Amino acid sequence: AQKVTQAQTEISVVEKEDVTLDCVYETRDTTYYLFWYKQPPSGELVFLIRRNSFDEQNEISGRYSWNFQKSTSSFNFTITASQVVDSAVYFCALSGSRLTFGEGTQLTVNP
Amino acid sequence: DAMVIQNPRYQVTQFGKPVTLSCSQTLNHNVMYWYQQKSSQAPKLLFHYYDKDFNNEADTPDNFQSRRPNTSFCFLDIRSPGLGDAAMYLCATSRPTGGIETQYFGPGTRLLVL
Numbered sequence: 001a002q003k004v005t006q007a008q009t010e011i012s013v014v015e016k017e018d019v020t021l022d023c024v025y026e027t028r029d030t031t032y033y034l035f036w037y038k039q040p041p042s043g044e045l046v047f048l049i050r051r052n053s054f055d056e057q058n059e060i061s062g063r064y065s066w067n068f069q070k071s072t073s074s075f076n077f078t079i080t081a082s083q084v085v086d087s088a089v090y091f092c093a094l095s096g097s098r099l100t101f102g103e104g105t106q107l108t109v110n111p
Numbered sequence: 112d113a114m115v116i117q118n119p120r121y122q123v124t125q126f127g128k129p130v131t132l133s134c135s136q137t138l139n140h141n142v143m144y145w146y147q148q149k150s151s152q153a154p155k156l157l158f159h160y161y162d163k164d165f166n167n168e169a170d171t172p173d174n175f176q177s178r179r180p181n182t183s184f185c186f187l188d189i190r191s192p193g194l195g196d197a198a199m200y201l202c203a204t205s206r207p208t209g210g211i212e213t214q215y216f217g218p219g220t221r222l223l224v225l
Contacts, residue, residue, distance in 0.1 A: 033211065043199055045154070045216035052211070091153060099214060101153035 002027045004094050006102035013082055014110050021077045021105045023092030029053075033095035034068065034075045039104070040088040051075060082109045114138070115217035117202050123223045124192050132187040132220045134202030143185040144203040144214060145177060154201055160185060189222075197224045 003026040013019045025034065036048040049059065051068050059066045063080045079086055087109045092102040115136045124130040134143065141162050146154035158167045160179045174196070176188040189196055199221050203214040 031210070035213070037216075043201075043219040043221065045201060045203075045219075047213060047215060050211075050213050095212065098156055103153050104151075106151075 002029075002094055002096045002100040004092050004100050004102035006090075006092055006105050008105045009103070010106045010108070012108045012110065015084060016081050017109075018078060018080050019082050019107065019109075021079075021090050021092075021107065023075045023077065023102060025073050025075065025092070025094045025100075027094060027096065029096060035093040035095070035099070036066065036075075036077050037091045037093060038088045039091065045091070048077075079107075082107075084109050084111055115202055115204055115215055117200075117217040117220050119220060120218060121221050121223070123225060124189075125225050126194065127191045130189050130192055130222065132189075132200050132222070134185045134187070134217055135183050136202075136204045136217075137183070138204055138206070138215065139182065140204035140206040140215075141182065142205045142207065142212075143179060144205075145175075145185070145187050146201040146203065148199040148201055148219075150198075157187070192222070192224045194224050197222055 005024045007022055011019055032053045034051045038046045038048055049066055056068050056070055065078045067076045089104045089106050091104045094100045117134050144159040145157045147157055148154040156168050157171045157175055158177050174190050178186045187200060199219045201219045202217040205212045205214045
């Protein structure tokens with residue numbers, strides 16, 4: 001069975017702080033994909049990144065960066081210099097016969 | 112811009128009164144999904160269409176039905192909404208290619224049952 005754990009239910013930071021959202025996953029598949037989605041208060045799930053299990057290179061996109069470590073089954077997401085607009089629920093997800101979501105981390109960035 | 116569209120964004124219905132939520136897409140994706148998301152929870156898959164093939168999740172209540180008249184449109188019918196069906200309903204689409212698939216979501220419809 002697949003499982004995604006986002007241990008941080010809520011995180012609150014002050015603007016310009018860096019923040020890391022943790023994601024740990026379990027799967028028996030040898031090939032799989034990991035995702036991060038952002039869900040702002042409006043409700044839409046916005047796709048941020050997809051990473052396949054064979055590519056452990058870290059990725060940076062602007063203020064966002066992702067650290068994939070297969071050895072620890074983790075796919076963590078860091079926001080550098082956070083902004084109020086980053087406030088949202090962030091979901092980590094794992095591919096399989098179904099997309100398995102973690103329970104989400106509510107990030108609040110205060111001015 | 113290619114996108115996933117859901118109408119309406121907010122829907123109010125009465126207990127037991129049938130309601131239909133709609134989803135359309137301009138991405139020309141062959142797979143369409145319906146998810147239910149309750150407050151502070153992860154989205155829960157209800158069913159999906161792979162082309163015309165309907166796939167129901169084992170724990171999706173019989174109260175929920177879906178129709179996909181063509182590639183672009185998919186509907187979620189709730190035959191007799193109960194108070195517990197109040198939730199955000201999210202539509203998503205994808206086009207699996209070579210085993211790789213990314214789901215793209217619409218803005219969702221918030222359903223309120225009175």
